[in-house]
Amino acid sequence: MNREHPVLETRDLTIRFGGHVAVDHVSCAFNRGTLTAIVGPNGAGKTTYFNLISGQLRATAGKVALNGEDITRMSVPARTEKGIGRAFQLTNLFPSLTVRENVRLVAQAKARKGFDLFSIAENHVELIERAEHVLAEVRLLDKAGLAVSALSHGDQRKLEVALMIALGPQVLMFDEPTAGMSVDEVPVILDLIRGLKADADRTILLVEHKMDVIRSLADRIIVLHNGALVADGQPAEVIASPIVQQAYLGRDPDEIESAVGETANA
Amino acid sequence: MLKTLLSGDYPRSRVLSLVVLAIGISLLLAPFLYPGTKSLDTAAKIAIFVVLVASYDLLLGYTGIVSFAHTMFFGIGAYGTALTLSSMGPSFTAILLGMLAGAIVAAVFALAIGLFSLRVKAIFFAMVTLAIASAFAVLVSQLSGFTGGEDGLTYRIPRELTPGFRPIKEKLFGTAINGRLIAYYLIFFLSAFLFLVMLRIVNSPFGRTLQAVRDNGFRAEAIGYRAVLYRTTATVLSAVMAALSGSLLAIWLRYTGPATTLSMEIMVDILLMVVIGGMGTMYGAVIGATIFILAQTYLQDVMGVAEKATEALPLISVLVAPERWLLWLGVLFILSVYFFPAGIVGRLRGQGG
Numbered sequence A: 001m002n003r004e005h006p007v008l009e010t011r012d013l014t015i016r017f018g019g020h021v022a023v024d025h026v027s028c029a030f031n032r033g034t035l036t037a038i039v040g041p042n043g044a045g046k047t048t049y050f051n052l053i054s055g056q057l058r059a060t061a062g063k064v065a066l067n068g069e070d071i072t073r074m075s076v077p078a079r080t081e082k083g084i085g086r087a088f089q090l091t092n093l094f095p096s097l098t099v100r101e102n103v104r105l106v107a108q109a110k111a112r113k114g115f116d117l118f119s120i121a122e123n124h125v126e127l128i129e130r131a132e133h134v135l136a137e138v139r140l141l142d143k144a145g146l147a148v149s150a151l152s153h154g155d156q157r158k159l160e161v162a163l164m165i166a167l168g169p170q171v172l173m174f175d176e177p178t179a180g181m182s183v184d185e186v187p188v189i190l191d192l193i194r195g196l197k198a199d200a201d202r203t204i205l206l207v208e209h210k211m212d213v214i215r216s217l218a219d220r221i222i223v224l225h226n227g228a229l230v231a232d233g234q235p236a237e238v239i240a241s242p243i244v245q246q247a248y249l250g251r252d253p254d255e256i257e258s259a260v261g262e263t264a265n266a
Numbered sequence B: 001m002l003k004t005l006l007s008g009d010y011p012r013s014r015v016l017s018l019v020v021l022a023i024g025i026s027l028l029l030a031p032f033l034y035p036g037t038k039s040l041d042t043a044a045k046i047a048i049f050v051v052l053v054a055s056y057d058l059l060l061g062y063t064g065i066v067s068f069a070h071t072m073f074f075g076i077g078a079y080g081t082a083l084t085l086s087s088m089g090p091s092f093t094a095i096l097l098g099m100l101a102g103a104i105v106a107a108v109f110a111l112a113i114g115l116f117s118l119r120v121k122a123i124f125f126a127m128v129t130l131a132i133a134s135a136f137a138v139l140v141s142q143l144s145g146f147t148g149g150e151d152g153l154t155y156r157i158p159r160e161l162t163p164g165f166r167p168i169k170e171k172l173f174g175t176a177i178n179g180r181l182i183a184y185y186l187i188f189f190l191s192a193f194l195f196l197v198m199l200r201i202v203n204s205p206f207g208r209t210l211q212a213v214r215d216n217g218f219r220a221e222a223i224g225y226r227a228v229l230y231r232t233t234a235t236v237l238s239a240v241m242a243a244l245s246g247s248l249l250a251i252w253l254r255y256t257g258p259a260t261t262l263s264m265e266i267m268v269d270i271l272l273m274v275v276i277g278g279m280g281t282m283y284g285a286v287i288g289a290t291i292f293i294l295a296q297t298y299l300q301d302v303m304g305v306a307e308k309a310t311e312a313l314p315l316i317s318v319l320v321a322p323e324r325w326l327l328w329l330g331v332l333f334i335l336s337v338y339f340f341p342a343g344i345v346g347r348l349r350g351q352g353g
């Protein structure tokens, strides 16, 4: 790995849908071992920015680089293999399979066993163990045998995160991981993110609306507005910055928390 | 041992285990249990169709791909063997070469279709396969100098597989030991082997990946699987299996024509067998093929008897006339889909009641 480059970098990253510019010349670098919170109202382009990084969408202009390597034209699976992990805002699982099988498939992808045609999948005990280890981390081990469709919304969100974690990626992108979770389920995910953050090799991008969460986890906040990056810096600094105050929120600092909270509930 | 044979994928229902076992034993002992040409023909057809239907289940049930070109691959295998037997004469070399050629041609066709069209929407893929299969059927009937056209090809098979070959003069349990019996067992064991190979494939890491791609191709890509490659490989494997089953049919019938291999009617039959048996289960192919072919073969006989018995009741007698067997098969199909949406296997395993 090249230590001179930031782990992840976007340069003038742009995507247009017809006349609408959803992500507008966003240049930003993310360093190893940092957690960056990405905030902005609904429709600001946060999910679209993620899609450009993990490859679900192709950029109209600009560049995405991972460890200095240009990955702008790479396919989704290729980027995944390079170490980009993604948990989706809208739960995106394998609904007819069991919880264990969902995670086992990730472990199997990571072990590059997908084209093994003639061994019995159940005999690859190490993959099942890996899956169960991750399920224990997200407190889903007791539900390993259930079909995904039988899970509650909160448990599906946990599994969504488990699928990314099982990949063991360098870059972890969480898109509103706690949205719609009940109050007692949120700490499981937050503890998990905190634990991942403790590993200095990981780079975490977190889209989140809850200010208290951001304050306790983030090393840095970037603000997207109408697809453009409008603020970037230390959490306290960004929250207090004039651009966020006036151009973006137009209120005094104490109200920001409730404003961001409102967007989350909208 | 059993685990290795069944790849750890047991029927998982007592009734299903018994039914599958009963079908397996009946087919294994068919020449002795049900002597007679018609019943042996039926048994051979069931064995061959188990492979054909299972190969379609690999595609439809496990990978979620709807294709109407399955009979084309079945036909490619049958014609491959028919052509080598007609041109090279009745030898085992001809059979082997025919099977190999059929499988390779099927694989190349499937690869081309897969790579060119599996990136598009499922419905478009289904349409493409329908168009290609229709064009292929027209082509086969037009090239009559080569394929025998609508009349098809009649050819001889190695003497060791014909009724005239009698290695032992004595009968065994009242059944003559002849080449026909050898041909039957050749087909039975090859079919059983191919079925077990497919059962292994669907339970392999690859087979599990197919289910992931079927369930959510978008997420499968996001965890690192290239969906198109998996879909294409499944299409190729399924085509090769269909071609091999076609070769078996060509050996058994000593005749290959559009009606026995390429017709849309057979395509619909395959679909019905998969759905009735239970998609994505493999065992569904065994049950679906057995029930369907038994009904197809004997429903008309039963109805003939019923028509005689109800001669006094005009309306009922008309309804049960043998010509209406397709109507009753349709009714059977609608009832089974209505009551067992997950197929017979799904029902027996206690899902989707």
Ligand SMILES: Nc1ncnc2c1ncn2[C@@H]1O[C@H](COP(=O)(O)OP(=O)(O)O)[C@@H](O)[C@H]1O
Pocket (backbone or CB within 6 Å): A017, A022, A040, A041, A042, A043, A044, A045, A046, A047, A048, A049
């Ligand atoms: N595939 C798409 N086609 C057209 N417009 C899109 C597409 N994806 C996102 N958008 C638009 O881009 C804007 C940003 O959306 P999104 O990234 O989901 O916002 P956020 O995640 O910040 O709430 C929205 O106006 C949305 O309607």
Ligand SMILES: [Mg+2]
Pocket (backbone or CB within 6 Å): A046, A047, A048, A089, A175
């Ligand atoms: Mg979003």
